[in-house]
Amino acid sequence: MSNSKARITAIGSYVPKKRLTNLQLEKMVETNDEWIVQRTGIKERRIANEDEFTSDISYKAVRNLMERFDKTVEDVDMIIVCTLTPDFKTPSVASIVQAKLGIRNSGAIDLNAACAGFTYGLHIANGLITSGLNKKILVIGAETLSKITDYEDRTTCILFGDGGGAVLVEFDDENPSFYSSYIGSEGEKGKNLYCSNLSNHMFEEKLVGSGKIVQNGREVYKWAVSTVPKGMKSVMANASISLNDIDWFVPHSANMRMIESICEKSEFPIEKTLYSLVDYGNTSSATIPLSLDKGLSEKKLKKGEKVLLYGFGGGLAHAGLLIKWAL
Structure with a gap:
């Protein structure tokens, strides 16, 4: 085990209700279910509503985490949202989530490392806690890729969907993760x-x-x-x-x-x-x-x-x- 002093103590997730199946994609672009499954393994993806954004998905993933693991987040001191589809250029998704959750004494940053974002976020959270700079961090990976997907490009539109997951990382020098x-x-x-x-x-x-x-x-x-x-x-x-x-x-x-x-x-x-x-x-x-x-x-x-x-x-x-x- 490394000299880490951080542990993952809870997890939550959320995906939009709307489904986009391969059969539905067949009606949108020149493709078919068999071709998509054979080349990608994907059968369907979830699509956010027009008025549903990355901050909404992030918030709901954290709520899911709180309910399942009986966790409170008022004392979270850093929020890291890993995303390439923020609601705005500024404010950050993390700041919007901080406001929605009513967390008063927390830093809030977005991290864009695209598909490597969540692992980068965990890497940074571990470093911040192990160094003693923070005690309790929310790391969220959330996207609304449907909003930046070209549904006329059959090579990419078959791939992307929307959803999010969140973990709570806390100080623990006895049983680190x-x-x-x-x-x-x-x-x-x-x-x-x-x-x-x-x-x-x-x-x-x-x-x-x-x-x-x-x-x-x-x-x-x-x-x-x-x-x-x-x-x-x-x-x-x-x-x-x-x-x-x-x-x-x-x-x-x-x-x-x-x-x-x-x-x-x-x-x-x-x-x-x-x-x-x-x-x-x-x-x-x-x-x-x-x-x-x-x-x-x-x-x-x-x-x-x-x-x-x-x-x-x-x-x-x-x-x-x-x-x-x-x-």
């Missing part, structure tokens, strides 16, 4: 997965897109399948633990073929992998907390088990984290 981590980014490959904003001239060629997600799926796939297995080894080396000792692997739920390739290359059994993409699609920073909560509700995850989390995506950023499950 965090073993080790490994983070990285390859910004030069950022043009393979982007959503344009104020500027689209960062790269040599002018990028297309008007505020919608644009992805070179083949290049992102190649990058992930080569990068993540190496990162997994680094997380294990930092903890002096073998991959054989891992009880569950929770990668970002990008698509099933990618997860299968990562498991194959790292020689990790797919049966010991948790994912949320079948029912929720790719929810970016929300996939890992949704997968964890799904594993908990299905009674797969058990207290004391070693769990390897690995987020990867836009940036192209990635972050791996080895934790001891404490719930």
Whole structure:
């Protein structure tokens, strides 16, 4: 175990009620259920209402956490919302959530590491608590990707959905959750997965897109399948633990073929992998907390088990984290 003094003490999640199935997508773009399932493993995804935003999903995920684990959040001293789909450029989603929850003495920041956001958020929360700067932190991964998805682009609109998950991280120097981590980014490959904003001239060629997600799926796939297995080894080396000792692997739920390739290359059994993409699609920073909560509700995850989390995506950023499950 590292010198961590932080423990995950509760988890909650929320997904919008509206479903978008593969059969419904067949009526929107040139695609079909068999093709989508074969290539991605996704059967449906959840879609936020027009008046439902990332702050709403974040708030409801925290409420779910509070009710299930009988937790209060008035004394939370930092809120970290991991998202690439904030309600506004400013104020932050975290500040809106802080107001909705009535937390008076808390810092509030948004963190954008795209699909690696939640693992980055946990990495930072562990650092803040272990250093003594904070005592009780909410880490939320939430997205409304439907609001930036191009539903005329059949290569991307089949992937993305909305949802969120939240965990509470508290000071505990006797039974900490965090073993080790490994983070990285390859910004030069950022043009393979982007959503344009104020500027689209960062790269040599002018990028297309008007505020919608644009992805070179083949290049992102190649990058992930080569990068993540190496990162997994680094997380294990930092903890002096073998991959054989891992009880569950929770990668970002990008698509099933990618997860299968990562498991194959790292020689990790797919049966010991948790994912949320079948029912929720790719929810970016929300996939890992949704997968964890799904594993908990299905009674797969058990207290004391070693769990390897690995987020990867836009940036192209990635972050791996080895934790001891404490719930």
